[in-house]
Amino acid sequence: MKRIVLTGGGTAGHVTPNLALLPHLRAEGWEVLYIGSESGIEKTLMEQAGVPYYGIPTGKLRRYLSRQNISDMFRVVQGVKEARLLLKRLKPDLVFSKGGFVAVPVVLGAKRNKIPVIIHESDITPGLANKIAMPSAKVICTTFPETLEYIPKGRGVYTGTPIRGELFTGSRKKGLAACGFDGKKPVLLQMGGSLGAVKLNNCLRDCLPALLETFDIVHLCGKGHLETELNGQQGYKQFEYVSDGLADLFAAADLIVSRAGSNSISEFLALEKPHLLIPLSAKASRGDQILNAASFEKQGFARVLQEEELSPEMLLGNIQTLYECREKHTAAMRDCHGKNGVEGVMAQIRAVSSDI
Numbered sequence: 001m002k003r004i005v006l007t008g009g010g011t012a013g014h015v016t017p018n019l020a021l022l023p024h025l026r027a028e029g030w031e032v033l034y035i036g037s038e039s040g041i042e043k044t045l046m047e048q049a050g051v052p053y054y055g056i057p058t059g060k061l062r063r064y065l066s067r068q069n070i071s072d073m074f075r076v077v078q079g080v081k082e083a084r085l086l087l088k089r090l091k092p093d094l095v096f097s098k099g100g101f102v103a104v105p106v107v108l109g110a111k112r113n114k115i116p117v118i119i120h121e122s123d124i125t126p127g128l129a130n131k132i133a134m135p136s137a138k139v140i141c142t143t144f145p146e147t148l149e150y151i152p153k154g155r156g157v158y159t160g161t162p163i164r165g166e167l168f169t170g171s172r173k174k175g176l177a178a179c180g181f182d183g184k185k186p187v188l189l190q191m192g193g194s195l196g197a198v199k200l201n202n203c204l205r206d207c208l209p210a211l212l213e214t215f216d217i218v219h220l221c222g223k224g225h226l227e228t229e230l231n232g233q234q235g236y237k238q239f240e241y242v243s244d245g246l247a248d249l250f251a252a253a254d255l256i257v258s259r260a261g262s263n264s265i266s267e268f269l270a271l272e273k274p275h276l277l278i279p280l281s282a283k284a285s286r287g288d289q290i291l292n293a294a295s296f297e298k299q300g301f302a303r304v305l306q307e308e309e310l311s312p313e314m315l316l317g318n319i320q321t322l323y324e325c326r327e328k329h330t331a332a333m334r335d336c337h338g339k340n341g342v343e344g345v346m347a348q349i350r351a352v353s354s355d356i
Contacts (some may be wrong), residue, residue, distance in 0.1 A: 002353060003031045006051075007106040008098030009042030012265035017120060017341070018042075018098050020162035022049060024346050033090060035083060036163065037102045040223075056082045058102050076105060083109030094353055096345075097137075100130045111136035118350050120345065122161065122262035123288040124295060125150055126259035137349050141341065143262050145294050159344025161266035167247050169273070175252025178245055179237035181216040188319065191255035197259055199310065200278060201225055205259070207312035209238060211319065218249055253324055254356075257315075260289035260296075260304075264314065269301055271341045274329040276322050281307045300332030 004025060008014040025032050036042040038055035046053050055080045066343075083105040087095070095117045096108040097103040110117050119137040124144045134140060136268050140151050141159040147158040167292045188211065192200045201221045204211075211217060219238040221227075228240055242249060256268055259281035268275045277296060279289035296302040303325075305318045308356050322329070333339060 001029060001031045002094075003033065003090070003092045004349070005033045005035055005087065005092040005106070006098070007035050007048075007096045007103045008097065008100050009036045009102035010100035011038045012041055012045070013122065013261060014098045014100035014102070015042045015045050016263060017162040017166060017345075018096070019045065019162045020051060020342055021096070021345060022051070023165065024342060028346070029352075034178065035086065036105045040102060042049055042102065048263065054086055056086065058105060068091075071295065072305040077343055080112075081107030084112045085109075087113045087115060093356055096120070097133060098215075099127065099130050100121075100144070101134075104129050107136050109131040115145045116356065118345075118348055120145055120159075120161075120341075121151075123147070124221075124291040125288065126354060127286075127288070138352055140350055141345050142339075143266060143341070144292070145338070146291075146295055147342075157344070157348055158338055159348065160269075160338030160341030161263060162342045162345050163267055163340045167267060169252060170247030170249070170251030170253040172248075174245070175218075175248035175250070178248060179216070179218055179252070181237070181252070185214065185216045185235065186254040186323065187218060187252050188255050188257065189216040189218045189220070189249060190257040191264070192222055192259055197222065198225065199307065200257070200259075201227075201282060202274065203310055203312055203315050205230070208233075210316055212236065214320075214323070215255075218253065255319065255326065257319065260293040262288070263293055265292060265296060265341075266341075269296070269333050269336060272330050272333040272339075274326040275302045276318050277302050277304050278307055278310060279304070291331070301302045301329060301336070303329075 006018045008018055034051045035054045037058040043053055044240055050163045087109050095115055097107050097119045107117050118139045119130060119133055120141045122143050124146050140156050140318040141163045142156060145158045188326045191203050216235045221238050223240045226240055250271055253273060256273050256275040260262055277293040279293040293304045297304045303318055303322045
């Protein structure tokens, strides 16, 4: 039986594409193992999926000065050593890395054991972890076509992001019932990530009366950000976070308002849901969400509202325009060949493994 080691972690966005590949790998006869951090989110998610899990020391890679850089560097070195020995014992045919600082020791350990590596880059410009890992990779898969400009020539392949199959099985009827909606109005879903986005939350609530004239609204506002005074508001349902029922809420939604994290917007694209993106500003990030959003806007998938321009009036106007132009955005997403990267990534796994 062929054996593959998956790696990646630090955030759910570095893990869920690996989960999307899991049933396809198993169906094609791969034995799947996972190497990640000793106590990260990837450990919980993979153990729940029944994947044998191996934890190694990891350290965060920072672009800024911090005392922790010194101690974390020792953890990275120790992680590389343990990954090398672990891979030597496990003897996988291939390593697939979804990125994040967790994956660096595994990729470097694979190189020392002469095990071929495939990397997937989520954002338009590679993050620091993948920049370190790229020289060790045989193939680099990308979410965005623009990323190929930043990858060594001949090794980049535009595949899109692998999307979990369960997201396509949602029930609009169940989603509406979970929110207490009757389905007579279009449904607007706003989400800001698992921790929420306070500025987006406040802005939506400020223009709630105007929005409720046209839409029923599902609001995933993040842990600790429920507004109890709005409980029971007709046409408005708020949740801190939804996991198991998310596919049903997606099925019920006609429009989505969100940040521009790569994994989330790839799911909107795959589900062909018109969306308004409000990326994190460059002050709060390395600017990857701004580039992600610009790419989707250029390809006709989404509208974009910069955070610096965000106000109740601008949010309301952009949502109304998005709804009026929804068929145009849906058509653009329907024609996109990279909207679900499962088959593209699996094709690269088959190609690399056939050369072994």
